[in-house]
Amino acid sequence: MDIDDILASVDHGPGASPESTSLDHQSLTRFWVSERAVSEVLPWPTALMDRMMDRVRMQIESIEDIAASSADAPPPTTHNQNANANHNPNLNLRLSILQTDLARTQYIIRSLLRTRLAKLTKYSMHYLVKLSSTNQNLSQSQSQSQSQSQSQPTPEDSVPDISAIASFDPLSESEASFVHAHQKLLASHYSGSFMGAFPRQLRRLDDNAGGTSMIQGPETREVVFVRCLGAAVPVLVVGEGEQEEDIGVTMRMGDVWVVRWEGVKAAWLKGEVELL
Amino acid sequence: MSYYDVDSILTDAQKLPCTFELEVPGLGILEGNPGEDIKPGTRIDLPLWLGEMLSIGARLGTSRLVTLDMPSALSERVMNALKADPRTVDLRSLAPHFYSLGERILELFEEEELVDVLMETFKKRAAEVSDQAHNPRGAVGDGVDFLRGLDETERQLFRAAHDRAKEMRVWSGEAKRK
């Protein structure tokens, strides 16, 4: 972030201004489209999602209030029916607009969460290993060496411990605990139904033998559709080692390209390209 | 190769001509002669995963057990046919996972020309796949033969193109019904 960005963000500080409501909604929509476009789980936008969930909660309350106020109105008689209708002629219309708007936002949030859960369950071991690599007290490597020395290893021993991790990135806290609980259940089910009967050395879920890892991660070399939003954005050509990077073609504002996700992810994180 | 991917497991099960360089006691079972030895110079078709493992010595520069040959699906004759007209070749009968086999072979052999022929073949055939998915010509003529000859990668491509085209018609149909 450069100094202009910092100044501008102070100017537009957080708050419930009308612009920030629509800006947040636009950001949520764009994030949902992005999450649907790639195989990996994108970094959870904690602050944005907290604000959205608060607004959804408040909107549900205000819809309930409006609905209750209409129910509280005195029962229509021939005398006050017209008066009541004149007093609040658009009540039902307002309600149906507010409810439609709420349902549309809820659809986006649900689809977003379900997409992420689908990726998490598909690549559960990958994300658990990623999370546990931020473990603060190295309990992970200890527990693993312990489990290997045990006489009766079980598939559950392969599930990394994430009780002391320093960061949930790219997941939210509840996603992290979900994926851990999910994998524990799965491992114990495998153990009970077939893996328990395997020879001891075949009971792990994170085996590397034969040069093929059992842990499958998302494909980051796949291609995505992007629109360039910044004035000029270079596409990175990522090498095998992920450290070596070369600059490939430069996309210009408004261009739509089909490019490797790994080559534009950094630009996406800065908001300079959008996924289509 | 990915661990749980059925297509890559099936690719690795495709056979490759292998020539034994050394005598191997007791391995005659590969030739259908259990209990016998394998003599140097014996040619057997082995699954890719096995041939690759047995040829590893060759790549390490030590004495090798077997040398690998090009599978017939990627032979000179097939390459020439693909160069002439990629659309008339029945890839499926050559190898159900034709392109995946090509990728694996290219990991083992350095064959610059093979890369170019496969790329050119795939591009030309993909254009035809797209055409067929959007304008199906029904169960008559060249279209059927072409579609029958698609390898697994091309079939998935056809399905992707066809399904999305259908979803799009459904969406615009829905919009009409309302």
Added chain:
Amino acid sequence: MAFPLPRGITPSEIGFLAEMEMVTVVPRQRLEGLELLGGPIEPLVPPRRASLPLWLALLLKRQRRANIMPPSWLHPEPLNLILEVESQHPDYRDAFSPPPPLPGQPSIRDDGLAPTARPQYTPDGNRYYASPPFLPQNTAQTEGFSSRDPPALPFHWVEMGNMLLESASDDLVEPDQIRRLLKDLPATGGGGVALTGVGAMEVGEERGFLTGVVDNLRKIGASKEQARREQMAEQRANGAYDGAQDEEEEDYMEF
């Protein structure tokens, strides 16, 4: 986990997205302003025009509470012009006609001017550049764009045309002619080459196919790419690296 949808939003989700485009309505009744989750809605006072998201405009239209003014491009003349450009102009015969410029992007007539991307800032201090469906590309008077700009098809033109022909054809000028023109449009785009100017539905339709093609080309070319990388690393080590030679088409395509 039961989530059967493939990677990339589906045609019906693209339609949902297009319903967030702002259109111009002429209300037939009053309605106080509303605070929606998508942002505030201005009060409706007939006969004053108002900008509303398409989903709300359609909701009011179906209840005969408002009329929708067609987007400035959804008239026979501009569509004829675009069709002419797509079929006649040598630059676009095998491509899409240029899309409406983004804010800060010089129009096609100011070719040569450098674009200036002007970000907004989110409450979290991140840069945000607006793009469809959150730009006024479908209002009756396209604000922000000068009138000398040639007509252009917005990103969500298929969906917008489809939905307005369906639910508000009586608000369109010569709807039958528009229907015919819209049918002709994608046909001239044939060949499917340059993607800039592509519509959202076209992305949705071609995504699975195109990504499949590019991904398989990458896999076939992997061994060659590996060899090239090794060669590059070697050249770099010798201080003789020439960056120009690694521009291989399978890394990125603008078709």
